[in-house]
Amino acid sequence: MPVQRADARRNYALLLAVAKEAIAEYGPDASLEQMARTAGVGSATLRRHFPSRQALLEAVFREQVDSLCALARDLTAGPDTRAALLEWLSAVTAATATIRGLAIALTREQAGDPDAGEPCCTAQLTEAGAPLVRRAADAGTLTPGVTITDLLTLITGIALASEHHPRAAAEAQRLLGLAVRGVSPPRE
Template sequence: MPVQRADARRNYALLLTVAKDAIAEYGPDASLEQMARTAGVGSATLRRHFPSRQALLEAVFRDQVETLCGRARELTAAPDARAALLEWLGALTSAAATIRGLAIALTRERAARDGAAAEEACCSAQLTEAADPLVRRAADAGALTPGVTTDDLLTLVTGIALASEHHPDPAAEAERLLRLTIAGVSPPQR
Protein backbone atom coordinates (compact mmCIF):
# COMPACT_ATOMS: atom_id res chain seq x y z
CA MET A 1 0.00 0.00 0.00
CA PRO A 2 1.52 3.36 -0.98
CA VAL A 3 2.32 5.87 1.73
CA GLN A 4 -0.12 8.79 1.83
CA ARG A 5 1.22 12.29 1.41
CA ALA A 6 1.11 14.52 4.48
CA ASP A 7 -1.56 16.78 2.97
CA ALA A 8 -3.73 13.76 2.14
CA ARG A 9 -3.44 12.52 5.75
CA ARG A 10 -4.34 16.00 7.04
CA ASN A 11 -7.33 16.19 4.68
CA TYR A 12 -8.53 12.76 5.80
CA ALA A 13 -8.27 13.69 9.48
CA LEU A 14 -9.97 17.05 8.90
CA LEU A 15 -12.78 15.50 6.86
CA LEU A 16 -13.33 12.85 9.52
CA THR A 17 -13.53 15.49 12.27
CA VAL A 18 -15.95 17.61 10.24
CA ALA A 19 -18.03 14.53 9.40
CA LYS A 20 -18.26 13.47 13.06
CA ASP A 21 -19.53 16.93 14.00
CA ALA A 22 -21.98 17.10 11.08
CA ILE A 23 -23.40 13.63 11.73
CA ALA A 24 -23.74 14.37 15.45
CA GLU A 25 -25.73 17.49 14.58
CA TYR A 26 -27.69 16.45 11.48
CA GLY A 27 -27.60 12.65 11.51
CA PRO A 28 -26.26 10.25 8.88
CA ASP A 29 -27.85 12.15 5.99
CA ALA A 30 -25.77 15.28 6.65
CA SER A 31 -24.70 16.99 3.44
CA LEU A 32 -21.46 15.64 2.02
CA GLU A 33 -21.01 18.83 0.01
CA GLN A 34 -21.33 20.93 3.17
CA MET A 35 -18.79 18.71 4.92
CA ALA A 36 -16.31 19.27 2.10
CA ARG A 37 -16.90 23.05 2.20
CA THR A 38 -16.52 23.16 5.98
CA ALA A 39 -13.24 21.24 5.70
CA GLY A 40 -12.06 23.62 2.99
CA VAL A 41 -11.64 20.92 0.36
CA GLY A 42 -13.44 20.02 -2.84
CA SER A 43 -16.06 17.32 -3.07
CA ALA A 44 -13.65 15.25 -5.20
CA THR A 45 -11.21 15.19 -2.26
CA LEU A 46 -13.99 13.99 0.03
CA ARG A 47 -14.95 11.27 -2.48
CA ARG A 48 -11.33 10.21 -2.90
CA HIS A 49 -11.12 9.52 0.84
CA PHE A 50 -14.70 8.29 1.26
CA PRO A 51 -16.07 6.89 -2.03
CA SER A 52 -19.56 6.44 -0.56
CA ARG A 53 -21.67 7.78 2.29
CA GLN A 54 -21.47 4.31 3.85
CA ALA A 55 -17.65 4.43 3.78
CA LEU A 56 -17.76 7.79 5.55
CA LEU A 57 -20.21 6.51 8.17
CA GLU A 58 -18.04 3.46 8.80
CA ALA A 59 -15.02 5.69 9.35
CA VAL A 60 -16.97 7.98 11.69
CA PHE A 61 -18.21 5.07 13.81
CA ARG A 62 -15.07 2.90 13.57
CA ASP A 63 -13.71 3.73 17.05
CA GLN A 64 -17.03 3.10 18.77
CA VAL A 65 -17.57 -0.16 16.89
CA GLU A 66 -14.03 -1.35 17.65
CA THR A 67 -14.58 -0.58 21.33
CA LEU A 68 -17.83 -2.57 21.33
CA CYS A 69 -16.17 -5.47 19.52
CA GLY A 70 -13.28 -5.45 21.98
CA ARG A 71 -15.70 -5.52 24.90
CA ALA A 72 -17.53 -8.49 23.36
CA ARG A 73 -14.24 -10.37 23.05
CA GLU A 74 -13.37 -9.61 26.68
CA LEU A 75 -16.77 -10.78 27.91
CA THR A 76 -16.54 -14.07 26.00
CA ALA A 77 -14.41 -15.44 28.85
CA ALA A 78 -16.75 -14.24 31.63
CA PRO A 79 -18.03 -17.08 33.82
CA ASP A 80 -21.72 -16.13 33.53
CA ALA A 81 -22.70 -16.34 29.86
CA ARG A 82 -26.08 -14.63 30.38
CA ALA A 83 -24.63 -11.73 32.38
CA ALA A 84 -21.86 -11.29 29.79
CA LEU A 85 -24.32 -11.11 26.90
CA LEU A 86 -26.61 -8.74 28.78
CA GLU A 87 -23.71 -6.45 29.69
CA TRP A 88 -22.63 -6.28 26.06
CA LEU A 89 -26.18 -5.71 24.80
CA GLY A 90 -26.49 -2.88 27.32
CA ALA A 91 -23.27 -1.26 26.05
CA LEU A 92 -24.39 -1.64 22.43
CA THR A 93 -27.84 -0.23 23.18
CA SER A 94 -26.38 2.74 25.02
CA ALA A 95 -23.97 3.48 22.15
CA ALA A 96 -26.65 3.11 19.48
CA ALA A 97 -29.06 5.34 21.42
CA THR A 98 -26.59 8.11 22.22
CA ILE A 99 -24.29 8.26 19.19
CA ARG A 100 -26.43 10.06 16.64
CA GLY A 101 -26.61 8.24 13.34
CA LEU A 102 -25.16 4.91 14.47
CA ALA A 103 -28.50 3.08 14.57
CA ILE A 104 -29.51 4.37 11.13
CA ALA A 105 -26.10 3.44 9.72
CA LEU A 106 -26.48 -0.09 11.10
CA THR A 107 -29.98 -0.34 9.64
CA ARG A 108 -28.74 0.68 6.20
CA GLU A 109 -25.82 -1.74 6.36
CA ARG A 110 -28.09 -4.59 7.30
CA ALA A 111 -30.45 -3.77 4.44
CA ALA A 112 -27.53 -3.62 2.00
CA ARG A 113 -26.18 -6.90 3.32
CA ASP A 114 -29.58 -8.57 3.06
CA GLY A 115 -30.27 -7.19 -0.43
CA ALA A 116 -26.83 -7.34 -1.98
CA ALA A 117 -23.20 -7.82 -1.03
CA ALA A 118 -22.01 -5.26 1.50
CA GLU A 119 -18.45 -4.24 2.13
CA GLU A 120 -16.45 -6.68 4.26
CA ALA A 121 -15.53 -4.14 6.93
CA CYS A 122 -19.01 -2.83 7.67
CA CYS A 123 -19.95 -2.07 11.26
CA SER A 124 -22.81 -4.55 11.56
CA ALA A 125 -20.67 -7.40 10.22
CA GLN A 126 -17.96 -6.59 12.76
CA LEU A 127 -20.48 -6.44 15.58
CA THR A 128 -22.08 -9.71 14.50
CA GLU A 129 -18.72 -11.47 14.37
CA ALA A 130 -17.74 -10.14 17.80
CA ALA A 131 -21.09 -10.98 19.42
CA ASP A 132 -21.57 -14.47 17.93
CA PRO A 133 -19.48 -16.21 20.65
CA LEU A 134 -21.43 -14.41 23.39
CA VAL A 135 -24.74 -15.44 21.87
CA ARG A 136 -23.59 -19.05 21.35
CA ARG A 137 -22.40 -19.30 24.96
CA ALA A 138 -25.68 -17.86 26.27
CA ALA A 139 -27.69 -20.21 24.06
CA ASP A 140 -25.61 -23.22 25.15
CA ALA A 141 -26.19 -22.24 28.78
CA GLY A 142 -29.96 -22.11 28.20
CA ALA A 143 -30.02 -18.34 28.78
CA LEU A 144 -31.64 -17.52 25.42
CA THR A 145 -34.86 -18.69 23.89
CA PRO A 146 -33.97 -21.34 21.28
CA GLY A 147 -33.57 -19.89 17.81
CA VAL A 148 -32.59 -16.35 18.88
CA THR A 149 -29.63 -15.25 16.75
CA THR A 150 -27.04 -12.52 16.95
CA ASP A 151 -28.76 -10.91 13.98
CA ASP A 152 -32.06 -10.91 15.88
CA LEU A 153 -30.45 -9.18 18.86
CA LEU A 154 -28.70 -6.56 16.71
CA THR A 155 -31.99 -5.85 14.95
CA LEU A 156 -33.77 -5.43 18.28
CA VAL A 157 -31.07 -3.11 19.64
CA THR A 158 -31.17 -1.03 16.46
CA GLY A 159 -34.95 -0.76 16.73
CA ILE A 160 -34.70 0.25 20.38
CA ALA A 161 -32.16 2.96 19.53
CA LEU A 162 -34.32 4.31 16.72
CA ALA A 163 -37.44 4.23 18.90
CA SER A 164 -35.75 6.17 21.70
CA GLU A 165 -33.88 8.65 19.48
CA HIS A 166 -36.22 11.59 20.11
CA HIS A 167 -36.96 10.80 23.76
CA PRO A 168 -35.78 13.46 26.25
CA ASP A 169 -33.40 10.88 27.77
CA PRO A 170 -32.63 8.43 24.95
CA ALA A 171 -30.16 6.35 26.97
CA ALA A 172 -32.62 5.78 29.84
CA GLU A 173 -35.48 5.00 27.48
CA ALA A 174 -33.29 2.61 25.47
CA GLU A 175 -32.25 0.84 28.66
CA ARG A 176 -35.91 0.47 29.71
CA LEU A 177 -36.86 -0.92 26.30
CA LEU A 178 -33.88 -3.29 26.36
CA ARG A 179 -35.06 -4.71 29.72
CA LEU A 180 -38.48 -5.35 28.16
CA THR A 181 -36.84 -7.00 25.15
CA ILE A 182 -34.63 -9.19 27.32
CA ALA A 183 -37.71 -10.49 29.09
CA GLY A 184 -39.10 -11.41 25.67
CA VAL A 185 -36.02 -13.30 24.42
CA SER A 186 -35.29 -15.06 27.71
CA PRO A 187 -36.47 -18.62 28.17
CA PRO A 188 -39.40 -19.15 30.52
CA GLN A 189 -38.38 -19.43 34.19
CA ARG A 190 -38.62 -22.93 35.56
Protein backbone atom coordinates in the same frame (compact mmCIF):
# COMPACT_ATOMS: atom_id res chain seq x y z
CA MET B 1 1.53 0.80 0.56
CA PRO B 2 2.73 4.33 -0.27
CA VAL B 3 3.17 6.83 2.54
CA GLN B 4 0.52 9.54 2.55
CA ARG B 5 1.67 13.14 2.23
CA ALA B 6 1.30 15.32 5.31
CA ASP B 7 -1.39 17.48 3.68
CA ALA B 8 -3.37 14.37 2.72
CA ARG B 9 -3.20 13.09 6.32
CA ARG B 10 -4.34 16.50 7.58
CA ASN B 11 -7.22 16.58 5.08
CA TYR B 12 -8.30 13.08 6.09
CA ALA B 13 -8.27 13.97 9.80
CA LEU B 14 -10.11 17.25 9.16
CA LEU B 15 -12.73 15.60 6.95
CA LEU B 16 -13.29 12.87 9.52
CA ALA B 17 -13.71 15.43 12.33
CA VAL B 18 -16.13 17.50 10.23
CA ALA B 19 -18.05 14.34 9.24
CA LYS B 20 -18.40 13.25 12.88
CA GLU B 21 -19.89 16.63 13.78
CA ALA B 22 -22.18 16.75 10.73
CA ILE B 23 -23.48 13.23 11.27
CA ALA B 24 -24.02 13.91 14.98
CA GLU B 25 -26.11 16.95 14.05
CA TYR B 26 -27.88 15.84 10.85
CA GLY B 27 -27.62 12.04 10.86
CA PRO B 28 -26.06 9.71 8.29
CA ASP B 29 -27.59 11.58 5.34
CA ALA B 30 -25.69 14.79 6.12
CA SER B 31 -24.55 16.59 2.98
CA LEU B 32 -21.17 15.40 1.72
CA GLU B 33 -20.77 18.63 -0.24
CA GLN B 34 -21.33 20.67 2.92
CA MET B 35 -18.80 18.56 4.79
CA ALA B 36 -16.19 19.24 2.10
CA ARG B 37 -16.96 22.99 2.18
CA THR B 38 -16.77 23.08 5.99
CA ALA B 39 -13.41 21.30 5.87
CA GLY B 40 -12.20 23.78 3.25
CA VAL B 41 -11.53 21.15 0.60
CA GLY B 42 -13.13 20.22 -2.68
CA SER B 43 -15.60 17.38 -3.06
CA ALA B 44 -12.99 15.47 -5.08
CA THR B 45 -10.71 15.47 -2.04
CA LEU B 46 -13.53 14.11 0.10
CA ARG B 47 -14.22 11.39 -2.51
CA ARG B 48 -10.53 10.48 -2.70
CA HIS B 49 -10.50 9.77 1.02
CA PHE B 50 -14.05 8.38 1.23
CA PRO B 51 -15.19 6.98 -2.13
CA SER B 52 -18.73 6.37 -0.87
CA ARG B 53 -21.03 7.55 1.89
CA GLN B 54 -20.71 4.08 3.41
CA ALA B 55 -16.91 4.41 3.52
CA LEU B 56 -17.32 7.71 5.36
CA LEU B 57 -19.84 6.25 7.83
CA GLU B 58 -17.55 3.28 8.40
CA ALA B 59 -14.70 5.63 9.28
CA VAL B 60 -16.90 7.79 11.53
CA PHE B 61 -18.20 4.80 13.50
CA ARG B 62 -15.01 2.68 13.38
CA GLU B 63 -13.77 3.58 16.86
CA GLN B 64 -17.11 2.86 18.52
CA VAL B 65 -17.69 -0.39 16.63
CA ASP B 66 -14.12 -1.56 17.34
CA SER B 67 -14.66 -0.82 21.02
CA LEU B 68 -17.90 -2.84 21.09
CA CYS B 69 -16.18 -5.73 19.32
CA ALA B 70 -13.32 -5.68 21.83
CA LEU B 71 -15.81 -5.71 24.68
CA ALA B 72 -17.54 -8.76 23.19
CA ARG B 73 -14.20 -10.58 22.95
CA ASP B 74 -13.40 -9.72 26.57
CA LEU B 75 -16.80 -10.87 27.80
CA THR B 76 -16.73 -14.16 25.91
CA ALA B 77 -14.40 -15.70 28.49
CA GLY B 78 -16.67 -14.80 31.42
CA PRO B 79 -18.28 -17.59 33.46
CA ASP B 80 -21.84 -16.16 33.43
CA THR B 81 -22.93 -16.41 29.81
CA ARG B 82 -26.22 -14.56 30.34
CA ALA B 83 -24.58 -11.67 32.21
CA ALA B 84 -21.88 -11.40 29.54
CA LEU B 85 -24.42 -11.25 26.72
CA LEU B 86 -26.59 -8.74 28.57
CA GLU B 87 -23.62 -6.50 29.37
CA TRP B 88 -22.64 -6.45 25.70
CA LEU B 89 -26.21 -5.83 24.52
CA SER B 90 -26.46 -2.97 27.00
CA ALA B 91 -23.23 -1.43 25.64
CA VAL B 92 -24.44 -1.77 22.02
CA THR B 93 -27.78 -0.24 23.02
CA ALA B 94 -26.03 2.70 24.72
CA ALA B 95 -23.88 3.30 21.64
CA THR B 96 -26.73 3.13 19.15
CA ALA B 97 -28.93 5.34 21.33
CA THR B 98 -26.32 8.05 21.87
CA ILE B 99 -24.22 8.07 18.69
CA ARG B 100 -26.48 9.77 16.19
CA GLY B 101 -26.59 8.03 12.86
CA LEU B 102 -25.23 4.68 14.04
CA ALA B 103 -28.65 3.03 14.46
CA ILE B 104 -29.84 4.28 11.07
CA ALA B 105 -26.64 3.09 9.39
CA LEU B 106 -27.03 -0.34 11.01
CA THR B 107 -30.70 -0.51 10.05
CA ARG B 108 -29.88 0.23 6.43
CA GLU B 109 -27.14 -2.39 6.41
CA GLN B 110 -29.42 -4.99 8.02
CA ALA B 111 -32.16 -4.28 5.48
CA GLY B 112 -29.74 -4.70 2.57
CA ASP B 113 -30.23 -1.11 1.40
CA PRO B 114 -28.16 -0.87 -1.82
CA ASP B 115 -27.09 2.66 -0.87
CA ALA B 116 -25.65 1.35 2.40
CA GLY B 117 -22.87 -0.53 0.62
CA GLU B 118 -21.20 -3.47 2.33
CA PRO B 119 -22.58 -4.09 5.81
CA CYS B 120 -19.30 -3.41 7.62
CA CYS B 121 -20.58 -2.30 11.03
CA THR B 122 -23.29 -4.94 11.15
CA ALA B 123 -20.88 -7.64 9.98
CA GLN B 124 -18.33 -6.69 12.65
CA LEU B 125 -20.92 -6.59 15.43
CA THR B 126 -22.47 -9.85 14.26
CA GLU B 127 -19.11 -11.60 14.24
CA ALA B 128 -18.20 -10.19 17.66
CA GLY B 129 -21.54 -10.94 19.31
CA ALA B 130 -22.13 -14.40 17.83
CA PRO B 131 -19.91 -16.23 20.37
CA LEU B 132 -21.78 -14.54 23.24
CA VAL B 133 -25.12 -15.63 21.78
CA ARG B 134 -23.86 -19.15 21.09
CA ARG B 135 -22.53 -19.54 24.65
CA ALA B 136 -25.77 -18.21 26.18
CA ALA B 137 -27.84 -20.54 23.97
CA ASP B 138 -25.64 -23.53 24.85
CA ALA B 139 -26.04 -22.71 28.55
CA GLY B 140 -29.82 -22.53 28.16
CA THR B 141 -29.97 -18.86 29.17
CA LEU B 142 -31.28 -17.64 25.83
CA THR B 143 -34.64 -18.47 24.31
CA PRO B 144 -34.10 -21.15 21.64
CA GLY B 145 -33.92 -19.80 18.12
CA VAL B 146 -32.85 -16.25 19.07
CA THR B 147 -29.94 -15.17 16.85
CA ILE B 148 -27.38 -12.40 16.97
CA THR B 149 -29.14 -10.89 13.96
CA ASP B 150 -32.41 -10.83 15.90
CA LEU B 151 -30.73 -9.10 18.82
CA LEU B 152 -28.96 -6.47 16.69
CA THR B 153 -32.22 -5.75 14.86
CA LEU B 154 -33.98 -5.39 18.20
CA ILE B 155 -31.32 -3.02 19.50
CA THR B 156 -31.37 -0.78 16.45
CA GLY B 157 -35.17 -0.67 16.66
CA ILE B 158 -34.96 0.34 20.30
CA ALA B 159 -32.41 3.04 19.49
CA LEU B 160 -34.56 4.44 16.70
CA ALA B 161 -37.70 4.33 18.86
CA SER B 162 -36.01 6.25 21.67
CA GLU B 163 -33.98 8.65 19.51
CA HIS B 164 -36.14 11.70 20.22
CA HIS B 165 -36.86 10.90 23.85
CA PRO B 166 -35.47 13.56 26.23
CA ARG B 167 -33.43 10.84 27.96
CA ALA B 168 -32.72 8.65 24.93
CA ALA B 169 -30.04 6.45 26.51
CA ALA B 170 -32.09 5.75 29.65
CA GLU B 171 -35.21 5.05 27.61
CA ALA B 172 -33.28 2.71 25.32
CA GLN B 173 -31.94 0.80 28.33
CA ARG B 174 -35.44 0.57 29.80
CA LEU B 175 -36.83 -0.83 26.55
CA LEU B 176 -33.93 -3.28 26.31
CA GLY B 177 -34.79 -4.50 29.81
CA LEU B 178 -38.37 -5.14 28.73
CA ALA B 179 -37.22 -7.04 25.65
CA VAL B 180 -34.63 -9.09 27.55
CA ARG B 181 -37.28 -10.51 29.83
CA GLY B 182 -38.86 -11.92 26.67
CA VAL B 183 -35.74 -13.35 24.97
CA SER B 184 -33.80 -14.45 28.05
CA PRO B 185 -35.98 -14.67 31.13
CA PRO B 186 -34.04 -14.99 34.39
CA ARG B 187 -33.84 -18.52 35.75
CA GLU B 188 -36.09 -19.23 38.68
